[in-house]
Amino acid sequence: MSESRFEADxxxxxxxxxxKAAEFMAGEQSSGTFVAVPGxxxxxxxxxxxxxxxxxILDDRVPAPxxxxxxxxxxxxxxxxxxxxxxxxPLDTIGxxxxxxxxxxxxxxxxxxxxxxLKLLDIRLPSAFAEAHAGPKFGIEGTRRLTGVERRPLxxxxxxxxxxxxxxxxxxxxxxxxxxxIDFIKDDELQSDGPGCPFEDRVKxxxxxxxxxxxRSGRKVMFAFNLTGDLDQMRRRHDILLAHGATCLMAxxxxxxxxxMLELARFAELPIHAHRNGWGALSRHPALGWSYVAWxxxxxxxxxxxxxxNGLRNKFAETDDSVLASARACLTPLFPDKPCTVMPVFSxxxxxxxxxxxxxxxxxxxxxxxxxxxxxxxxxxxAAGVTALHEAWEATLxxxxxxxxxxxxxNLALALxxxx
Amino acid sequence: MSESRFEADxxxxxxxxxxKAAEFMAGEQSSGTFVAVPGxxxxxxxxxxxxxxxxxILDDRVPAPxxxxxxxxxxxxxxxxxxxxxxxxPLDTIGxxxxxxxxxxxxxxxxxxxxxxLKLLDIRLPSAFAEAHAGPKFGIEGTRRLTGVERRPLxxxxxxxxxxxxxxxxxxxxxxxxxxxIDFIKDDELQSDGPGCPFEDRVKxxxxxxxxxxxRSGRKVMFAFNLTGDLDQMRRRHDILLAHGATCLMAxxxxxxxxxMLELARFAELPIHAHRNGWGALSRHPALGWSYVAWxxxxxxxxxxxxxxNGLRNKFAETDDSVLASARACLTPLFPDKPCTVMPVFSxxxxxxxxxxxxxxxxxxxxxxxxxxxxxxxxxxxAAGVTALHEAWEATLxxxxxxxxxxxxxNLALALxxxx
Numbered sequence: 001m002s003e004s005r006f007e008a009d010x011x012x013x014x015x016x017x018x019x020k021a022a023e024f025m026a027g028e029q030s031s032g033t034f035v036a037v038p039g040x041x042x043x044x045x046x047x048x049x050x051x052x053x054x055x056x057i058l059d060d061r062v063p064a065p066x067x068x069x070x071x072x073x074x075x076x077x078x079x080x081x082x083x084x085x086x087x088x089x090p091l092d093t094i095g096x097x098x099x100x101x102x103x104x105x106x107x108x109x110x111x112x113x114x115x116x117x118l119k120l121l122d123i124r125l126p127s128a129f130a131e132a133h134a135g136p137k138f139g140i141e142g143t144r145r146l147t148g149v150e151r152r153p154l155x156x157x158x159x160x161x162x163x164x165x166x167x168x169x170x171x172x173x174x175x176x177x178x179x180x181x182i183d184f185i186k187d188d189e190l191q192s193d194g195p196g197c198p199f200e201d202r203v204k205x206x207x208x209x210x211x212x213x214x215x216r217s218g219r220k221v222m223f224a225f226n227l228t229g230d231l232d233q234m235r236r237r238h239d240i241l242l243a244h245g246a247t248c249l250m251a252x253x254x255x256x257x258x259x260x261m262l263e264l265a266r267f268a269e270l271p272i273h274a275h276r277n278g279w280g281a282l283s284r285h286p287a288l289g290w291s292y293v294a295w296x297x298x299x300x301x302x303x304x305x306x307x308x309x310n311g312l313r314n315k316f317a318e319t320d321d322s323v324l325a326s327a328r329a330c331l332t333p334l335f336p337d338k339p340c341t342v343m344p345v346f347s348x349x350x351x352x353x354x355x356x357x358x359x360x361x362x363x364x365x366x367x368x369x370x371x372x373x374x375x376x377x378x379x380x381x382x383a384a385g386v387t388a389l390h391e392a393w394e395a396t397l398x399x400x401x402x403x404x405x406x407x408x409x410x411n412l413a414l415a416l417x418x419x420x
Numbered sequence: 421m422s423e424s425r426f427e428a429d430x431x432x433x434x435x436x437x438x439x440k441a442a443e444f445m446a447g448e449q450s451s452g453t454f455v456a457v458p459g460x461x462x463x464x465x466x467x468x469x470x471x472x473x474x475x476x477i478l479d480d481r482v483p484a485p486x487x488x489x490x491x492x493x494x495x496x497x498x499x500x501x502x503x504x505x506x507x508x509x510p511l512d513t514i515g516x517x518x519x520x521x522x523x524x525x526x527x528x529x530x531x532x533x534x535x536x537x538l539k540l541l542d543i544r545l546p547s548a549f550a551e552a553h554a555g556p557k558f559g560i561e562g563t564r565r566l567t568g569v570e571r572r573p574l575x576x577x578x579x580x581x582x583x584x585x586x587x588x589x590x591x592x593x594x595x596x597x598x599x600x601x602i603d604f605i606k607d608d609e610l611q612s613d614g615p616g617c618p619f620e621d622r623v624k625x626x627x628x629x630x631x632x633x634x635x636r637s638g639r640k641v642m643f644a645f646n647l648t649g650d651l652d653q654m655r656r657r658h659d660i661l662l663a664h665g666a667t668c669l670m671a672x673x674x675x676x677x678x679x680x681m682l683e684l685a686r687f688a689e690l691p692i693h694a695h696r697n698g699w700g701a702l703s704r705h706p707a708l709g710w711s712y713v714a715w716x717x718x719x720x721x722x723x724x725x726x727x728x729x730n731g732l733r734n735k736f737a738e739t740d741d742s743v744l745a746s747a748r749a750c751l752t753p754l755f756p757d758k759p760c761t762v763m764p765v766f767s768x769x770x771x772x773x774x775x776x777x778x779x780x781x782x783x784x785x786x787x788x789x790x791x792x793x794x795x796x797x798x799x800x801x802x803a804a805g806v807t808a809l810h811e812a813w814e815a816t817l818x819x820x821x822x823x824x825x826x827x828x829x830x831n832l833a834l835a836l837x838x839x840x
Binding site: 029030031032039040044045047048049067068069070071072090091092093094095097098099100102103104106107108109110111112113115118160161162163164165169173189190191192193194195196197228229230231233234252254255256257258259260261262263275277278279280281282284285286287288289290310313315316317318319320376 | 449450451452459460464465467468469487488489490491492510511512513514515517518519520522523524526527528529530531532533535580581582583584585589593609610611612613614615616617648649650651653654672674675676677678679680681682683695697698699700701702704705706707708709710730733735736737738739740796
């Protein structure tokens with residue numbers, strides 16, 4: 001790919017000639033408009049127009065449109081077409097700006113009348129983007145350094161109930177989890193700094209427990225405090241985290257947005273645990289929105305360190321193949337000299353039962369394996385839940401089937417029974 | 421509605437008992453999780469749980485799910501249900517925080533397995549949100565004051581070609597448009613500060629023309645310069661706008677995101693023209709994502725002054741009813757003491773032909789009526805295009821059919837002919 005251009009791949013469905021549809025997409029997102037206008041000269045187009053660099057027909061007998069289009073008429077007996085389309089733009093129009101990249105590759109395109117389905121599959125960026133962005137400050141290596149966990153996944157959990165605990169109740173649960181050998185704990189994305197559980201109170205109470213545990217064990221449990229808020233609030237909360245020795249912050253990507261995340265990543269002195277809640281609205285329909293493969297590239301360049309990817313056999317609507325593709329994407333370098341790899345975070349209905357499949361699908365231990373109910377609702381309590389997850393990973397990494405390992409490990413056996 | 425709670429309305433489709441589905445939504449977005457956990461006491465639930473305050477079945481014979489759900493089994497002969505659901509949350513969990521509001525009303529909900537369709541229709545916020553947010557600094561009144569336009573819509577246009585002009589070429593077109601009597605001009609959302617047309621060069625060249633025109637006419641054309649970028653860039657570009665007498669800035673909502681917009685609105689001393697590109701990904705499928713009615717409330721509270729609403733018989737996929745509902749929403753007060761109303765911006769394939777329908781549907785002149793090709797591609801050139809739009813609004817506001825008015829107004833006649 002040229003160093004002076006950037007590209008995006010789309011799955012596209014259209015009611016018109018697919019070549020015309022692809023050219024229409026390119027025109028709408030660069031120098032064209034719906035009608036010819038004075039000034040749109042051949043010289044200007046050569047300099048500024050987007051180009052269709054790939055058009056691969058997947059299916060030309062699609063009977064009905066995936067998305068509604070007001071006023072679009074498909075003649076009886078006519079079919080729609082599905083195709084893979086790649087567009088290429090000159091970098092000169094936007095420079096290496098992520099906000100302007102989004103307006104270009106994922107702007108008005110989703111609303112074009114003759115396009116009855118559009119999924120942004122991937123983006124490819126020239127090295128100017130690598131030079132212009134810091135990327136993750138901590139990433140996988142920094143997270144391992146801060147937690148002291150090597151050669152296995154971080155075992156994590158979520159404070160549950162999601163909301164409702166005050167600071168002292170949260171800290172009491174954290175105490176229990178630290179004793180059980182947890183590596184990582186996160187706030188729920190619903191919990192930030194409401195009057196019911198103020199941020200500073202929670203940080204003080206939780207870090208007192210975490211520090212006391214670290215004094216005993218020599219390892220500091222990483223707690224991702226959700227500081228999602230406006231910019232001043234996030235700055236203030238970040239400083240509270242630093243003052244109390246916290247080692248991670250959490251932010252909701254779709255609540256904060258890109259410019260807020262760029263700014264947070266600029267001033268943050270702690271790893272950024274990025275929560276993707278709201279992602280379903282951008283992705284759940286197969287013929288609309290973003291693929292995670294494209295989406296996560298933006299946030300990694302912007303500087304996050306951990307990215308949520310859902311989990312196998314999750315309680316949400318996503319397939320296992322999609323979850324694994326997302327996690328692999330997080331571990332695939334963005335640029336040869338600037339990999340920007342981040343820790344994929346597996347969560348949602350996770351338990352010991354999903355460990356072998358996660359390993360088989362990813363063949364990496366660079367991940368956070370987070371279980372909420374899977375730990376908290378273990379029949380013998382949270383400590384047994386953590387132990388069971390450790391046992392499941394030990395067995396899996398040693399090539400031992402869980403059922404075999406469970407015979408001598410009752411906590412694992414109970415976890416598998418509870419998950420069944 | 422209680423002053424201590426906030427609410428959201430959803431259109432929901434589910435494969436399970438709709439009452440259970442609604443309770444599941446409420447649980448997932450407050451104190452519940454997939455399994456019962458220690459600590460989720462009745463007292464905690466009473467304090468922190470979301471409540472289902474409305475469940476209205478729309479259709480209990482839905483034959484197939486709107487959205488895919490991995491692992492969801494719908495037994496043969498079983499139907500799905502569509503319903504209207506209202507959830508209510510205690511304000512105490514989040515306080516009046518817009519970012520945390522989004523994570524609550526539009527977070528993981530879109531991914532729940534038993535929910536096969538979810539559209540956020542509306543939100544209702546207690547007055548604490550009004551107190552915590554400034555809202556639009558200019559709004560309708562400020563925009564009219566800065567442009568000197570009263571008792572009719574602002575006639576606007578977009579720089580076309582969207583990208584490719586340098587600063588001098590852009591200014592030459594602006595000169596032509598100013599002479600033609602335009603009220604408002606905007607950058608294309610693809611144009612911000614790329615090397616091909618640097619922001620400062622463009623501002624200097626354009627404002628020289630705008631100021632010269634204002635010196636002659638006594639009215640300053642409002643040019644919305646697209647400053648979309650990271651926070652430092654937006655600050656710097658904003659200061660460039662102030663230094664050169666500009667009267668409006670533009671930002672892409674989905675590129676900047678909520679925290680960036682909150683911050684921009686805090687420091688901006690100019691009206692914020694909010695572009696919604698990317699909105700299609702959040703909204704185009706009828707069973708997924710956001711309604712504009714809910715979405716625009718967030719941005720108005722955050723402080724934008726103009727909101728794009730598409731236009732009648734637009735070149736995109738949206739229906740006219742949806743466009744008008746969006747525009748009416750922008751003009752509907754958010755709070756009795758703090759209306760936060762903003763100028764709806766009609767655009768996309770707009771021309772004189774859509775003027776009567778726009779007036780009939782909105783019965784307000786508080787809008788920006790923007791035509792790109794509809795002005796630039798007028799057979800007699802842009803000046804005739806602007807004149808035709810003025811003539812169309814004059815006729816419509818006087819109750820005269822366009823065809824009648826066109827008989828004595830050749831520019832209008834040509835515009836209608838070109839649009840036909």
